[in-house]
Amino acid sequence: MNDPRFSGDLSDSIVAAVDNGLKTLSGSFQSSRESPCEGVEAEEMSDSEKAHAAGLMRVNHIGEICAQALYEGQSMTAASSAVKEKLRKAGEEERDHLAWCSSRLKELESRESLLAPVFYASSFCVGAITGLLGDKYSLGFVEATEDRVVEHIDEHLDSLPEKDLRSRAILRQMREDEKRHGEEALAFGGVEFSERTKRVMKILAGVMTKSTYRF
Numbered sequence: 237m238n239d240p241r242f243s244g245d246l247s248d249s250i251v252a253a254v255d256n257g258l259k260t261l262s263g264s265f266q267s268s269r270e271s272p273c274e275g276v277e278a279e280e281m282s283d284s285e286k287a288h289a290a291g292l293m294r295v296n297h298i299g300e301i302c303a304q305a306l307y308e309g310q311s312m313t314a315a316s317s318a319v320k321e322k323l324r325k326a327g328e329e330e331r332d333h334l335a336w337c338s339s340r341l342k343e344l345e346s347r348e349s350l351l352a353p354v355f356y357a358s359s360f361c362v363g364a365i366t367g368l369l370g371d372k373y374s375l376g377f378v379e380a381t382e383d384r385v386v387e388h389i390d391e392h393l394d395s396l397p398e399k400d401l402r403s404r405a406i407l408r409q410m411r412e413d414e415k416r417h418g419e420e421a422l423a424f425g426g427v428e429f430s431e432r433t434k435r436v437m438k439i440l441a442g443v444m445t446k447s448t449y450r451f
């Protein structure tokens with residue numbers, strides 16, 4: 237079946253984008269791969285350890301909500317069908333991360349961020365505008381974003397309670413996937429952003445991290 241995003245009809249693209257947004261926010265996407273924490277023993281954690289792990293996994297979950305929105309927005313405005321397809325495929329793989337983080341939050345008896353709709357809408361707009369700048373910048377933006385995600389996963393692996401082996405297993409697999417997404421985006425023709433631009437993106441990402449740890 238043809239994806240309407242490739243038909244050139246803007247109204248179909250918008251319908252597909254809204255559909256993806258509703259599915260992302262309602263948690264209806266299922267993982268296509270087994271969760272990396274499958275078979276990993278859950279160790280007993282104190283209430284404060286669980287609350288801290290949940291705060292970090294809530295940040296990771298909102299990051300995956302943003303990833304869906306960015307890829308969707310970038311794919312909608314990408315110039316070439318090859319790049320549209322590449323971004324759409326990467327977005328599909330990110331759905332595994334979304335589902336894994338969501339189920340880990342439930343295991344930790346916590347909830348997803350209340351700010352998800354706001355972050356989805358704003359990330360979608362950022363993605364759509366980035367796509368309009370041109371495919372090489374859009375792919376460069378993917379690499380710069382994934383670079384930041386890898387850094388923040390490393391920070392979370394340092395900060396998670398030692399005993400939280402299940403969250404750790406998820407984050408380690410996500411780190412591997414995100415690193416590959418960034419490398420593939422450059423290999424596909426993306427331009428690497430300057431360190432200065434990446435630093436600005438890091439500051440903006442910090443706003444998301446701080447606001448969703450608790451809310």
Ligand SMILES: [Fe+2]
Nearest residue numbers: 300303330333
């Ligand atoms: Fe991801």
Ligand SMILES: [Fe+2]
Nearest residue numbers: 382413414417
């Ligand atoms: Fe990724």
